[in-house]
Amino acid sequence: MRAAILTVSDRSFRGERPDGSGPVLQQLLRAFGAEVIELTVVPDEASVIAQTLIRMADETRCEMILTTGGTGLSPRDVTPDATAQVIEKRLPGMEEAIRQESLKQTPFAMLSRAIVGARGQTLIINMPGSPKAVRECFAVVEPVLSHAVKLLRDENPYAETDHVCRPSRS
Secondary structure: OEEEEEEEOHHHHOOOOOOOHHHHHHHHHHHHOOEEEEEEEEOOOHHHHHHHHHHHHHHOOOOEEEEEOOOOOOOOOOHHHHHHHHOOEEOHHHHHHHHHHHHOOOHHHHHOOOOEEEEOOEEEEEEOOOHHHHHHHHHHHHHHHHHHHHHHOOOOHHHOOOOOOOOOOO
């Protein structure tokens, strides 16, 4: 599975602060077995974020893009807005699961606007900007990542799992 990481941070883009969350995601994805083909840092600019997501999905053709940063309420937090512009299908179940588990760690999780969706055969997941929160959120989605990617590729993920509800054939 090919993955890309997009860190959204004005300060990291300007070199004022090291990117702490991107490298954490890289480690998590590699431990998961994904090939991280790109780790990019961009400023909190919706058009730049959207263009980068489109390039990663359409040209680089990675199966998964994880963003980190820009998911809150500040005026510069525009990652979910840019993501919404480029996805074709939204996955609210994954969004809800991340927020539900995050709320167990901090009440501030209810302020997250992070979204999850698909563009073509690429899964795009917005994550918070802190390394600790990235680890917690990745743990929530990790069990379904392979399954989601197989579904986007139009492969039969049910051949490997018996615990998923499917229509019975009488």
